Amino acid sequence: MNAIKDLPSQSPTIAIVGSGPSGCYLAQYLRKRWKEAEIVIFDRLPVPYGLVRFGVAPDHLGTKAVARQFDRLFEREGVRFIGETEIGNRVTLQELRDAFDIVVLASGLHGDRALGVPGDTLPGVHGAGRITRLINGHPGEQIDGLRIGERIAIVGNGNVAMDLVRLLLTSPERLLELGVAEDVVRALEPGSVKRIDVVGRSAAHDAKFDLAMLRELTKLPDVSFVAQNLADEGIADADGIAKRDAVAEIAGGSPARAARSVHFHFGWTPERIIGQDKVQSIAFRSTADENSTLLLDVEGVLTAIGFEELTTSPIRRSHHESAESELDKGYLSPGLYCAGWLRRGPRGTIPQNRVDSKMVADAIIEAVDTAQLVPGKPGLPALLAQNPSNSRHTEESA
Amino acid sequence: MSKTVILYGTESGNAELVAEDIGEELNGGSSVVISDMSDFDVAELSPEDFYIIICSTHGDGELPTSARPFHESLSAASPDLSGVKYAIFGLGDSSYETYSKGSEHIDRVLTELGAERVGEYGRHDAADGSLPNDAAVTWSQSLPLFV
Ligand SMILES: Cc1cc2nc3c(=O)[nH]c(=O)nc-3n(C[C@H](O)[C@H](O)[C@H](O)COP(=O)(O)OP(=O)(O)OC[C@H]3O[C@@H](n4cnc5c(N)ncnc54)[C@H](O)[C@@H]3O)c2cc1C
Numbered sequence: 001m002n003a004i005k006d007l008p009s010q011s012p013t014i015a016i017v018g019s020g021p022s023g024c025y026l027a028q029y030l031r032k033r034w035k036e037a038e039i040v041i042f043d044r045l046p047v048p049y050g051l052v053r054f055g056v057a058p059d060h061l062g063t064k065a066v067a068r069q070f071d072r073l074f075e076r077e078g079v080r081f082i083g084e085t086e087i088g089n090r091v092t093l094q095e096l097r098d099a100f101d102i103v104v105l106a107s108g109l110h111g112d113r114a115l116g117v118p119g120d121t122l123p124g125v126h127g128a129g130r131i132t133r134l135i136n137g138h139p140g141e142q143i144d145g146l147r148i149g150e151r152i153a154i155v156g157n158g159n160v161a162m163d164l165v166r167l168l169l170t171s172p173e174r175l176l177e178l179g180v181a182e183d184v185v186r187a188l189e190p191g192s193v194k195r196i197d198v199v200g201r202s203a204a205h206d207a208k209f210d211l212a213m214l215r216e217l218t219k220l221p222d223v224s225f226v227a228q229n230l231a232d233e234g235i236a237d238a239d240g241i242a243k244r245d246a247v248a249e250i251a252g253g254s255p256a257r258a259a260r261s262v263h264f265h266f267g268w269t270p271e272r273i274i275g276q277d278k279v280q281s282i283a284f285r286s287t288a289d290e291n292s293t294l295l296l297d298v299e300g301v302l303t304a305i306g307f308e309e310l311t312t313s314p315i316r317r318s319h320h321e322s323a324e325s326e327l328d329k330g331y332l333s334p335g336l337y338c339a340g341w342l343r344r345g346p347r348g349t350i351p352q353n354r355v356d357s358k359m360v361a362d363a364i365i366e367a368v369d370t371a372q373l374v375p376g377k378p379g380l381p382a383l384l385a386q387n388p389s390n391s392r393h394t395e396e397s398a
Numbered sequence: 399m400s401k402t403v404i405l406y407g408t409e410s411g412n413a414e415l416v417a418e419d420i421g422e423e424l425n426g427g428s429s430v431v432i433s434d435m436s437d438f439d440v441a442e443l444s445p446e447d448f449y450i451i452i453c454s455t456h457g458d459g460e461l462p463t464s465a466r467p468f469h470e471s472l473s474a475a476s477p478d479l480s481g482v483k484y485a486i487f488g489l490g491d492s493s494y495e496t497y498s499k500g501s502e503h504i505d506r507v508l509t510e511l512g513a514e515r516v517g518e519y520g521r522h523d524a525a526d527g528s529l530p531n532d533a534a535v536t537w538s539q540s541l542p543l544f545v
Contacts, residue, residue: 072415
């Protein structure tokens with residue numbers, strides 16, 4: 001396949017590690033440039049699409065539909081998917097680099113950032129990543145006696161926190177209908193949640209959630225919304241004002257009495273989680289006034305303050321960076337690139353990975369077109385010849 | 399020298415694929431050009447050509463990133479678009495209040511500048527997880543292409 005020449009350069013053989021949005025968008029752009037190039041996407045999971053499948057909430061079908069766009073890569077564009085192949089474990093990165101002209105790391109960031117306060121490992125404290133993976137049926141996630149309880153604090157006020165609020169107030173019937181597994185629905189007890197406190201460090205106008213995500217909450221039946229610490233001063237931008245006003249509007253427009261309630265708290269930093277052998281309460285300190293504290297009695301704490309590199313991950317970007325790396329275009333070393341969350345950190349929506357991958361694809365194309373990188377490696381046949389099916393748990397070498 | 403110009407405004411890439419599918423569908427007789435709205439110079443809008451606009455919705459009813467420069471140039475330059483004909487297909491998700499609003503911003507500015515919308519206003523709702531492509535291709539088959 002790679003014998004066919006696309007002028008002015010021969011098409012390279014390309015391996016992409018990770019089939020999330022960044023890996024898939026990258027394959028789209030590279031396929032546009034090289035119609036005949038061998039492009040293989042590896043994933044450690046048996047099924048593709050990363051967080052589109054295992055992060056995005058199951059009721060956001062419109063967002064998940066981007067997967068149908070990516071399906072075309074494998075159905076019509078001749079891109080190959082190889083699942084159940086963890087790079088750095090089943091196949092080493094060095095083996096991949098020996099076989100392919102270009103290797104792109106697009107393996108994401110999968111660790112829930114911990115609160116980093118005393119008590120944050122008590123039973124009853126759960127990372128949002130774990131909960132959303134469970135909800136989405138991730139093969140590596142177990143219920144392990146999980147019980148969410150009736151009173152919950154969610155720490156963080158980004159879009160993932162909004163997903164959790166919405167999902168925990170969605171009826172069990174609806175979750176089952178959306179394909180959430182029965183044992184997961186039972187563990188989450190979404191029907192019995194009485195009160196959720198959503199606590200964030202930033203003020204309402206600086207909160208990370210998108211307005212559309214906040215507004216979506218108003219569709220939930222029988223919920224009263226309460227908002228506190230809505231600062232009026234020092235809001236410079238229109239977006240901030242719109243956000244603050246939307247929170248006020250939602251609180252003002254909801255029933256005073258309802259079976260469930262959601263309390264927004266802005267401007268609080270977690271200080272400590274209290275409990276003997278499980279969570280009993282969580283304490284916060286005000287960012288504005290250090291003498292002011294907030295203590296919430298809860299049965300569960302869900303942390304949604306972002307993601308980080310797992311220290312156990314077989315692929316860590318820092319291991320492949322050197323003085324010559326140019327992270328702002330995804331270049332690590334000759335023939336080795338990175339994209340998506342692994343490149344720029346755990347921020348941004350699916351479309352932002354499209355922009356990111358376009359940039360990395362352009363850098364790759366430029367390297368080949370200017371002969372900084374001369375294609376010639378045989379690709380998949382060379383890798384298969386090394387017989388990776390005979391699983392070796394070797395360390396990755398850079 | 400009249401041609402059909404398919405302009406797409408996209409955020410996640412879905413509108414681009416719709417544009418490509420419609421382009422394939424139309425590639426019978428007339429010549430078809432597909433362009434990202436952000437790569438299109440509004441000075442080229444001409445009564446000679448027919449425009450098919452595919453535009454998604456971003457965030458809280460806003461324009462998708464790739465449609466913004468087009469909208470801004472039109473608003474700033476206010477060219478006279480009398481005689482320009484276009485059809486429009488909006489993508490959106492009725493899970494959000496602002497379903498399909500993105501394309502309406504483009505529709506409004508084109509109409510205000512004198513262009514004429516022809517055919518049915520096409521829309522697709524992604525709330526059920528379906529892709530817009532089939533609906534859009536069916537819609538394009540009903541367009542009066544040689545107006
Ligand atoms: C809970 C949650 C909800 C979200 N909801 C939305 C939303 O509604 N809308 C939106 O626009 N964005 C949402 N996002 C953000 C969006 O998911 C990310 O922007 C995007 O998925 C990042 O893409 P990525 O390709 O970099 O990483 P990922 O999507 O994480 O993909 C990485 C892939 O690499 C694979 N992998 C990892 N290590 C290896 C290895 N060693 N070998 C082989 N394969 C490997 C993984 O299995 C995975 O498939 C959400 C994120 C989270 C966490």
